[in-house]
Amino acid sequence: MDNFENSTGKSTDQTAPDPFDPATLRLSQNFASEVGVKKVLTQVPCHKPNRHDFVRVRPGNDWRLETAVFEDGISRDNYLVAAELIPDLAQEVRPVCLLCTMNKQGDFFFWPCKLPGEGGRSNAWHESAIEAARLAETKWTRVAANMNAGMYDAFEATGNFSEPAWPDLSLRDLLEKSFGNRRIDSFDHPVLKALRGEV
Secondary structure (H helix, E strand, O other), rough: OOEEEOOOOOEOOOHHHOOHHHHHHHHOOOOHHHHOOOOOOOOOOOOOOOOOOOEOOOOHHHEEEEEEEEOOOOOEEEEEHHHHHHHHHOOOOOEEEEEEEEOOOOEEEEEEOOOOOHHHOOOHHHHHHHHHHHHHOOOEEEEEEEEEOOEEEEEEOOOOOOEEEEEEEHHHHHHHHOOOOOOOOOOOHHHHHHHHHOO
């Protein structure tokens, strides 16, 4: 027979599709929307912007918190400190403004911008960081330390980047995702015990 048919009645003289053909394997440009993929925010880091990242700061008082944090000098982790403990830890904590921040890659984090310390003392590092954060409320901004000048330099992006897609979470929920396991609410906290040399 010129056209052999198998038991299913289908012809076998047709070439099977190539399972490794790039054209059939390539994802479409809108793959994420087609399959309903949505990034889930499970943790929120707390750190300064990377010097190579362009960032935006979410404007408005509802998206910032002036508070005190303890920075572990070994792990570099920031801990949120309960208000009632701050007076007794004045030499160990630092006043900051936690700013809701996002880089161009869509990574969300809290930027702990240092505030003037005891007696309202400030310096060029603090002031230039705050000015850069203000610029980042409306412009994609890169922040880099200028060691010679003793301050931060701010660079505005010249590209036409889209607006950040902020998480659909309250400030309270974002704080929990950032400091849920890094909150000092007792003098018996392991970080404070280590600071006293007890562990």
